[in-house]
């Protein structure tokens with residue numbers, strides 16, 4: 714096998730993991746695999762207290778921390794259009810096959826999708842065979858990075874809801890949680906449209 718990240722050839726280790734996941738061959742060498750770190754639990758609510766977004770997002774769970782290694786791997790995935798790298802995280806998204814909530818990926822702005830040719834969030838779900846629904850449309854195409862908290866809170870809404878979500882339980886999926894603006898804006902419009910609950914799962918927590 715050739716490691717999907719570092720391209721070095723490696724031998725698959727016969728382990729319980731392989732026995733359990735017999736249909737998922739090991740794609741990444743042990744050396745690369747060991748550089749990923751689990752995300753730490755963080756308090757993400759405080760920043761939103763007293764804003765219109767307070768309480769809109771019911772929970773956020775993140776899988777990996779944004780360490781230097783993850784930054785490198787993720788840049789490769791996102792900007793070098795390396796769709797194959799989505800398979801590395803396949804096992805992380807498999808539990809979603811059992812989730813009863815409606816799975817809603819955070820969409821790219823249509824212009825961005827044209828430029829990038831694939832939606833990295835959708836691809837993560839596709840790699841794990843998880844079905845999803847696009848019920849959000851991105852209306853603004855400017856980055857939130859570098860904005861102050863006040864600017865982020867008062868800025869125009871980033872999304873509109875395009876399908877009926879009344880009384881539905883939504884699980885938002887995004888790649889990276891940084892400021893939390895994206896997920897809070899999405900949760901806000903979904904709750905306004907009548908969603909009963911909005912939880913979120915992100916691959917990475919910065």
Ligand SMILES: [Zn+2]
Nearest residue numbers: 716719742745
């Ligand atoms: Zn490797």
